[in-house]
Amino acid sequence: MMIMKRLTGTILILLFTVFTGFSQNNTLETIKLPEKITQYVNLHFPDHTIVETEREIEGFQRIFEVELNDGTELDFSKTGEPLKIETENTIPISAIPAPILAYVNANFPQQSIQEWELKKKKQKVELTNNTELTFDLDGNFLKQD
Numbered sequence: 001m002m003i004m005k006r007l008t009g010t011i012l013i014l015l016f017t018v019f020t021g022f023s024q025n026n027t028l029e030t031i032k033l034p035e036k037i038t039q040y041v042n043l044h045f046p047d048h049t050i051v052e053t054e055r056e057i058e059g060f061q062r063i064f065e066v067e068l069n070d071g072t073e074l075d076f077s078k079t080g081e082p083l084k085i086e087t088e089n090t091i092p093i094s095a096i097p098a099p100i101l102a103y104v105n106a107n108f109p110q111q112s113i114q115e116w117e118l119k120k121k122k123q124k125v126e127l128t129n130n131t132e133l134t135f136d137l138d139g140n141f142l143k144q145d
Contacts, residue, residue: 036080037064044095048072084117090128091116099139100125 033053041050048068056063062078075084085091090112093101100123104113108127115126122142123135132145 033064033066034076034078034080037066037076040076040080040082041066041068041074044092045072082118084115086115088114090114096125097123097135097139100133100135103135103139103141104133 033050038050041048045068048070050066051069052065052067054065056065063083064076064078064080066074066076068074070087070089072085072087072089074082074086077083082095085095091114096104096113096116100116101113104111104125104127108129108131111127111129111131113125114128115124117124121137123137123139125133125135127133134142134145136142
């Protein structure tokens with residue numbers, strides 16, 4: 001009976017430690033960002049500076065979150081691939097895949113893209129009028145929400 005209590009207590013402590021570890025945000029210094037992320041920001045947002053960086057675990061995936069001086073937020077995978085861009089302004093056209101940009105320009109010429117996200121096997125964008133569009137990985141239009 002005593003062994004069962006110890007075992008149960010140990011398991012509970014272990015589970016608590018594991019789950020609290022997954023939900024922690026770890027602040028990083030900008031210089032510790034992977035070089036690929038820094039290069040991406042410098043290429044697509046040359047007039048902006050990084051003001052905050054965080055490393056976060058979402059599910060079982062490590063995410064780097066970057067905030068720029070204009071409030072733009074970017075999420076990157078652990079390998080430095082962009083996963084999400086969100087801004088109150090307009091995402092630079094250089095950061096949007098060409099087929100998606102062409103579709104938006106042809107079908108929503110008065111709108112610009114404020115959010116882009118790569119989710120599983122789809123890309124989603126939100127326009128300035130709150131229209132949400134979904135594309136496949138090649139940038140082919142799938143649906144409008």
